Amino acid sequence: MTRAESIDRPYHHGDLRRALIEAALALVTEEQDWSFSLREVARRAGVSHNAPYNHFSEKRDLLGAVAAAGFEALRDRMRAAIAGVGNPRTALLAGAAAYVNAGVENPALYRLMFGPALATPAPVVRSGTASADSGRPAEARAAGAGAKAVLDEIILRGAERGVFAISATSKSELAIAALSIWSAVHGLTLLLIDSLTGSELAIDTLVNRLIRTLLEGLEPR
Amino acid sequence: MTRAESIDRPYHHGDLRRALIEAALALVTEEQDWSFSLREVARRAGVSHNAPYNHFSEKRDLLGAVAAAGFEALRDRMRAAIAGVGNPRTALLAGAAAYVNAGVENPALYRLMFGPALATPAPVVRSGTASADSGRPAEARAAGAGAKAVLDEIILRGAERGVFAISATSKSELAIAALSIWSAVHGLTLLLIDSLTGSELAIDTLVNRLIRTLLEGLEPR
DNA sequence: TATTGATATTGACAGTGTCAACTTAGCGCA
DNA sequence: TGCGCTAAGTTGACACTGTCAATATCAATA
The missing domain is CATH 1.10.10 (Arc Repressor Mutant, subunit A)
Known part of the structure; x- marks a missing residue:
């Protein structure tokens, strides 16, 4: 024995x-x-x-697989939140709220998904432009793309229906819009996780205001 | 000996x-x-x-001190970028660009500033509202607040001059505006670091478009 | 039945964070 | 002047880590 x-x-x-x-x-x-x-x-x-x-x-590989699982869960949750919602504006608000809540409910997992545990140890020299592909495991990258796709679809639908002031045929306009929204939602999630907002508002309210600010703009009309 | x-x-x-x-x-x-x-x-x-x-x-304490140093450098850099800029809109663009560039130039440091290395090991139970104060070292928190203050000042000045559609006397309106902008800038920085944008545009251009989207809104006027 | 390949095990190694006990040296006070 | 206190350094030890190498198990297949 x-x-x-x-x-x-x-x-x-x-x-x-x-x-x-x-x-x-x-x-x-x-x-x-x-x-x-x-x-x-x-x-x-x-x-x-x-x-x-x-x-x-490596240990890193295991963590990468966990991150991928996290992205899949996030994607499912967003899909569930927007299922059956016709109005793209409403869908955007619902999807964003689902996203932020998922992150806040499991901060460590959310961080791991985007986390430094997955970064290349080698020093990455960067030029002034943002090139794709980094050192994170392919599995996590793919799963992350799946989650992002949900957002992209909402934007595209909104553009097609003229709800957003974006040409549905301009890839770059769509990309900028999606990037803006994703940035805001990602950033808000992390600020909430870090308790850096200083706000006492409920998360859903916060998300609502954030997205509305994004849609309506900060400048006087 | x-x-x-x-x-x-x-x-x-x-x-x-x-x-x-x-x-x-x-x-x-x-x-x-x-x-x-x-x-x-x-x-x-x-x-x-x-x-x-x-x-x-602890090792964590040392890393916290490094994070604090990082925030101070970020604050200085933003201050330098907006020094002498009169127009709040221009200042916002310049400050945001400085912020994002600083993050992208030293991704690991930027991550460390907001990083999980500083989080409380104890499981944090969270209600639906975002309360202040987390487990990060006081030193880093204070330095972070100093950097955020630069942003707040720009927003306030813009509100006072009527450049932004915000009441300069409403604390909550100011806070929401600042949070929206900070979220977007923070999120963009991290997406760039993770090479998750898929965009080939230069960083300054990206920041410009992001902030303009925020200012002008995504919906048709 | 024998072989093989994937999957698991034990054992070893250098390196880690942190604790405890000791040493050094500068400063205030008799 | 000299003495001791204390902050700031040292060495040594400990349990534990990630990972490598060698070995064991067992299902499938030839």
Whole structure:
């Protein structure tokens, strides 16, 4: 008997990869931090401290998979929030509220999705233009794109129906509009997470005002 | 002779606290990551691996001091960018551009300023409203507030002169406007850092369009 | 039935954050 | 002047980490 304790657990787990992701996700959620050890994740999954290396080449990889799961959940939540909503303006407000609430409810997970744990360790030299592709795992990138697509669709629909002052055929106009909204929503989420708003308003109210400001503008008409 | 090597370095460093912050800042900047060890910071400063504990009770504390330094630099940079600019609209564009550029030039530092390394390890239960104060070090919080104040001033000036459609006497209107702008700028900075914009435009152009969208609104007039 | 390949295990290693105990040296006070 | 206090440095130890290498298990397949 070489195994430490001989509970009649099979030698091979069967679905360890998924189990590890779930354990790590639970840890992130509970501790609101991802500085837990890979060994603890393994312990939770009931395997030896080195078993994870059969499924993830690094701790970073596991965290990347967790981030991807987070993006998928976010995407689903936004889709659910806008399902059946016809008016693009209303859909935008609902989608944005869903987004921000998801982030605020699990700040550590939200941070992990965009987090520095996934950044390339190598120093990235940057020119004055913003080029695509960074060092984050492909899995997380793809899942993130899926979430962003929900937003893009709303904008496109709004442009098509003339609800937004954007040409539905101009890719760049659409992109700028989406970027503006995504920036605002992403930023607000993080400021809320950091408790940096100084506002006592409920989150939904805040999101409402933010998006309305974006739609209507700050300058006098 | 108990000391490892007897170069004639004095037993007491003299200004170790500052030296440690500088070393850590340099490491963050070089490696674009703050997973370096506290011991390496000590090595850089030329002291033993435990010397830092006389000035910082945890590694987190040191990183907090670095974050505070980052906020001060950001504040100075914004102030320089808007110095002598009379028109609030122009000032807003200039200040925002300075902000985003600062973030993009040293992404790891920017992340650290708002980063999860400073978050409370304890699980934070959150109600539906956004309350102030989080677990980040007072030093970093104060420095962050100093940077935000620059933005607030611009908004206030704009409101006073009627450049923005905001009542200069309504605290809540001012706060919402500032929050909207800060969210957008913060969000854009992070999306750029993550190379998530998919845009090939120069940063200054991007900032310009973002702020103009915010000022003019997305809806048809 | 023997082989193989994927999946798991144990053991080892250097390096980490932090605690405890000790040393140094500058400053205020007898 | 000298003495001791205290802040600021030191070494040493500890449990624990991520990751590597070697080994064990077992299902599938030839």
